[in-house]
Amino acid sequence: SYDLTQPVSVSVALGQTARIPCEGNNIGGRTVHWYQQRAGQAPVSVIYRDTNRPFGISERFSGFNSGNTATLTINRVQGGDEADYYCQVYDSSTWVFGGGTKLTVL
Protein backbone atom coordinates (compact mmCIF):
# COMPACT_ATOMS: atom_id res chain seq x y z
CA SER A 1 0.00 0.00 0.00
CA TYR A 2 1.06 3.58 -0.57
CA ASP A 3 1.51 5.86 2.43
CA LEU A 4 1.20 9.62 2.61
CA THR A 5 2.73 11.37 5.60
CA GLN A 6 1.68 14.81 6.82
CA PRO A 7 2.63 16.67 10.00
CA VAL A 8 -0.12 16.50 12.57
CA SER A 9 -0.13 20.26 13.05
CA VAL A 10 1.28 23.47 11.61
CA SER A 11 1.02 26.86 13.28
CA VAL A 12 1.47 30.20 11.53
CA ALA A 13 1.00 33.82 12.47
CA LEU A 14 -1.78 35.82 10.86
CA GLY A 15 -0.61 37.26 7.54
CA GLN A 16 2.37 34.93 7.22
CA THR A 17 2.92 31.97 4.90
CA ALA A 18 1.93 28.40 5.79
CA ARG A 19 3.51 25.41 4.10
CA ILE A 20 2.02 21.96 4.55
CA PRO A 21 4.11 19.05 3.26
CA CYS A 22 2.83 15.66 2.12
CA GLU A 23 5.50 13.00 1.83
CA GLY A 24 5.33 9.81 -0.20
CA ASN A 25 7.69 7.59 -2.13
CA ASN A 26 8.29 9.35 -5.47
CA ILE A 27 5.07 11.31 -4.99
CA GLY A 28 6.32 13.65 -7.71
CA GLY A 29 5.38 10.94 -10.20
CA ARG A 30 1.78 10.95 -9.03
CA THR A 31 -1.13 13.37 -9.25
CA VAL A 32 -1.83 15.06 -5.91
CA HIS A 33 -4.98 16.78 -4.73
CA TRP A 34 -5.53 18.87 -1.60
CA TYR A 35 -8.67 19.34 0.48
CA GLN A 36 -9.57 21.76 3.25
CA GLN A 37 -12.00 20.73 5.97
CA ARG A 38 -13.13 23.38 8.41
CA ALA A 39 -14.60 22.26 11.72
CA GLY A 40 -18.08 20.83 11.30
CA GLN A 41 -18.07 21.19 7.53
CA ALA A 42 -17.59 18.95 4.52
CA PRO A 43 -14.21 18.91 2.77
CA VAL A 44 -13.55 21.33 -0.07
CA SER A 45 -11.09 20.92 -2.92
CA VAL A 46 -8.44 23.67 -2.79
CA ILE A 47 -5.78 22.33 -5.21
CA TYR A 48 -6.18 19.67 -7.89
CA ARG A 49 -3.62 17.94 -10.11
CA ASP A 50 -0.67 19.26 -8.12
CA THR A 51 -0.95 22.96 -8.92
CA ASN A 52 -4.44 23.93 -10.08
CA ARG A 53 -6.94 26.02 -8.13
CA PRO A 54 -10.66 25.28 -8.46
CA PHE A 55 -12.97 28.12 -9.35
CA GLY A 56 -13.61 30.27 -6.31
CA ILE A 57 -10.48 29.28 -4.37
CA SER A 58 -8.26 32.18 -3.37
CA GLU A 59 -5.03 32.71 -5.30
CA ARG A 60 -3.32 32.65 -1.91
CA PHE A 61 -3.47 28.84 -2.22
CA SER A 62 -0.83 27.12 -4.37
CA GLY A 63 0.62 23.65 -4.77
CA PHE A 64 3.88 22.06 -5.84
CA ASN A 65 4.87 18.44 -6.29
CA SER A 66 8.35 17.05 -6.86
CA GLY A 67 10.53 14.21 -5.65
CA ASN A 68 9.18 12.74 -2.46
CA THR A 69 7.22 15.78 -1.26
CA ALA A 70 4.12 17.65 -2.36
CA THR A 71 3.51 20.98 -0.67
CA LEU A 72 0.44 23.12 -0.14
CA THR A 73 1.32 26.78 0.40
CA ILE A 74 -1.06 29.36 1.80
CA ASN A 75 0.13 32.96 1.51
CA ARG A 76 -1.06 35.82 3.75
CA VAL A 77 -2.83 33.41 6.06
CA GLN A 78 -6.22 34.51 7.39
CA GLY A 79 -8.25 33.32 10.33
CA GLY A 80 -10.67 31.59 7.97
CA ASP A 81 -7.84 29.34 6.76
CA GLU A 82 -7.78 27.53 10.09
CA ALA A 83 -8.80 23.98 9.19
CA ASP A 84 -7.60 20.44 8.57
CA TYR A 85 -5.81 19.90 5.26
CA TYR A 86 -5.46 16.58 3.46
CA CYS A 87 -3.41 15.48 0.48
CA GLN A 88 -4.73 12.63 -1.68
CA VAL A 89 -3.45 10.37 -4.48
CA TYR A 90 -4.55 7.31 -6.40
CA ASP A 91 -2.72 4.00 -5.99
CA SER A 92 -3.65 0.56 -7.33
CA SER A 93 -7.45 0.74 -7.17
CA THR A 94 -7.41 2.62 -3.87
CA TRP A 95 -7.68 6.32 -3.17
CA VAL A 96 -5.28 7.35 -0.43
CA PHE A 97 -5.52 10.32 1.92
CA GLY A 98 -2.73 11.67 4.04
CA GLY A 99 -3.34 11.70 7.77
CA GLY A 100 -4.25 15.38 7.70
CA THR A 101 -2.63 18.52 9.07
CA LYS A 102 -4.35 20.88 11.46
CA LEU A 103 -3.49 24.46 10.56
CA THR A 104 -3.64 26.84 13.51
CA VAL A 105 -3.56 30.58 12.92
CA LEU A 106 -1.88 32.47 15.74
Place this chain on the structure above:
Amino acid sequence: QVQLVQSGGGVVQPGRSLRLSCQASGFIFSGHAMHWVRRAPGKGLEWVAIISKDGRYKYYASSVRGRFSFSRDDSENRVFLQMDRLNTEDTATYYCARVSLNSASYYTAELDFWGQGALVIVSS
Protein backbone atom coordinates in the same frame (compact mmCIF):
# COMPACT_ATOMS: atom_id res chain seq x y z
CA GLN B 1 -25.67 24.65 -8.87
CA VAL B 2 -24.14 21.31 -7.97
CA GLN B 3 -25.70 19.78 -4.87
CA LEU B 4 -25.22 16.47 -3.10
CA VAL B 5 -27.77 15.94 -0.34
CA GLN B 6 -27.26 12.98 1.94
CA SER B 7 -29.66 11.01 4.09
CA GLY B 8 -29.79 7.76 6.02
CA GLY B 9 -27.41 8.19 8.93
CA GLY B 10 -28.26 7.18 12.47
CA VAL B 11 -27.53 4.91 15.40
CA VAL B 12 -27.33 1.18 14.78
CA GLN B 13 -26.30 -1.83 16.83
CA PRO B 14 -23.18 -3.84 15.96
CA GLY B 15 -23.88 -6.50 13.38
CA ARG B 16 -26.84 -4.64 11.90
CA SER B 17 -27.23 -2.87 8.56
CA LEU B 18 -27.78 0.69 7.37
CA ARG B 19 -28.16 2.28 3.95
CA LEU B 20 -26.94 5.77 3.09
CA SER B 21 -28.31 7.76 0.19
CA CYS B 22 -26.91 10.71 -1.74
CA GLN B 23 -29.20 12.74 -4.00
CA ALA B 24 -27.45 14.66 -6.77
CA SER B 25 -28.68 17.70 -8.66
CA GLY B 26 -27.35 20.53 -10.80
CA PHE B 27 -25.20 18.43 -13.12
CA ILE B 28 -25.33 15.49 -15.53
CA PHE B 29 -25.19 12.77 -12.91
CA SER B 30 -24.62 9.88 -15.35
CA GLY B 31 -21.39 11.50 -16.54
CA HIS B 32 -19.58 11.25 -13.21
CA ALA B 33 -18.04 8.56 -11.06
CA MET B 34 -18.80 8.94 -7.34
CA HIS B 35 -16.96 8.21 -4.08
CA TRP B 36 -17.82 7.58 -0.46
CA VAL B 37 -15.32 8.90 2.10
CA ARG B 38 -15.63 8.79 5.89
CA ARG B 39 -14.12 10.48 8.89
CA ALA B 40 -14.16 8.73 12.24
CA PRO B 41 -14.16 10.84 15.44
CA GLY B 42 -10.67 12.13 16.12
CA LYS B 43 -9.32 10.64 12.91
CA GLY B 44 -8.64 11.82 9.37
CA LEU B 45 -10.38 11.22 6.08
CA GLU B 46 -10.57 7.61 4.93
CA TRP B 47 -11.58 6.58 1.44
CA VAL B 48 -14.38 3.97 1.44
CA ALA B 49 -15.50 3.17 -2.11
CA ILE B 50 -15.91 4.38 -5.69
CA ILE B 51 -18.37 3.57 -8.45
CA SER B 52 -17.71 4.33 -12.11
CA LYS B 53 -20.07 6.53 -14.08
CA ASP B 54 -21.70 3.54 -15.74
CA GLY B 55 -21.83 1.53 -12.52
CA ARG B 56 -19.77 -1.32 -13.98
CA TYR B 57 -16.72 -0.81 -11.82
CA LYS B 58 -16.68 -0.62 -8.05
CA TYR B 59 -13.70 -0.58 -5.74
CA TYR B 60 -13.68 -0.78 -1.97
CA ALA B 61 -11.26 -0.12 0.85
CA SER B 62 -10.04 -3.31 2.45
CA SER B 63 -11.69 -2.29 5.74
CA VAL B 64 -15.18 -2.48 4.21
CA ARG B 65 -14.81 -4.93 1.31
CA GLY B 66 -17.35 -7.73 1.54
CA ARG B 67 -19.54 -5.78 3.97
CA PHE B 68 -20.36 -2.57 2.08
CA SER B 69 -21.96 -2.29 -1.35
CA PHE B 70 -22.01 0.80 -3.57
CA SER B 71 -24.78 1.26 -6.13
CA ARG B 72 -26.27 3.99 -8.26
CA ASP B 73 -29.63 4.75 -9.83
CA ASP B 74 -29.17 7.18 -12.70
CA SER B 75 -32.95 7.48 -13.20
CA GLU B 76 -33.16 9.06 -9.74
CA ASN B 77 -29.71 10.71 -9.70
CA ARG B 78 -28.83 8.85 -6.52
CA VAL B 79 -26.05 6.76 -5.13
CA PHE B 80 -26.39 4.39 -2.22
CA LEU B 81 -24.03 2.81 0.27
CA GLN B 82 -25.41 -0.40 1.75
CA MET B 83 -23.51 -1.14 4.96
CA ASP B 84 -23.88 -4.63 6.44
CA ARG B 85 -22.32 -6.31 9.47
CA LEU B 86 -21.47 -2.94 10.95
CA ASN B 87 -18.99 -2.72 13.80
CA THR B 88 -17.93 0.05 16.16
CA GLU B 89 -14.97 0.94 13.93
CA ASP B 90 -17.45 2.00 11.24
CA THR B 91 -18.64 4.88 13.43
CA ALA B 92 -17.94 7.99 11.36
CA THR B 93 -19.37 10.79 9.31
CA TYR B 94 -19.82 9.52 5.77
CA TYR B 95 -19.53 11.80 2.75
CA CYS B 96 -20.50 11.18 -0.84
CA ALA B 97 -18.37 13.06 -3.32
CA ARG B 98 -18.37 13.65 -7.05
CA VAL B 99 -15.39 12.83 -9.25
CA SER B 100 -14.44 15.78 -11.42
CA LEU B 101 -13.95 15.68 -15.17
CA ASN B 102 -10.60 17.50 -14.86
CA SER B 103 -8.56 14.42 -15.70
CA ALA B 104 -8.33 11.91 -18.52
CA SER B 105 -9.18 9.19 -16.03
CA TYR B 106 -11.54 9.12 -13.07
CA TYR B 107 -8.81 7.28 -11.20
CA THR B 108 -6.66 10.37 -10.91
CA ALA B 109 -9.36 13.05 -10.87
CA GLU B 110 -10.10 15.00 -7.71
CA LEU B 111 -13.28 14.90 -5.64
CA ASP B 112 -14.71 18.28 -6.60
CA PHE B 113 -18.03 18.44 -4.75
CA TRP B 114 -18.99 16.81 -1.46
CA GLY B 115 -22.23 16.09 0.33
CA GLN B 116 -22.92 17.54 3.76
CA GLY B 117 -22.15 14.28 5.52
CA ALA B 118 -24.20 11.67 7.38
CA LEU B 119 -23.29 10.57 10.88
CA VAL B 120 -23.32 6.83 11.51
CA ILE B 121 -22.93 5.62 15.09
CA VAL B 122 -22.50 1.91 15.70
CA SER B 123 -23.17 1.19 19.35
CA SER B 124 -24.92 -1.33 21.53
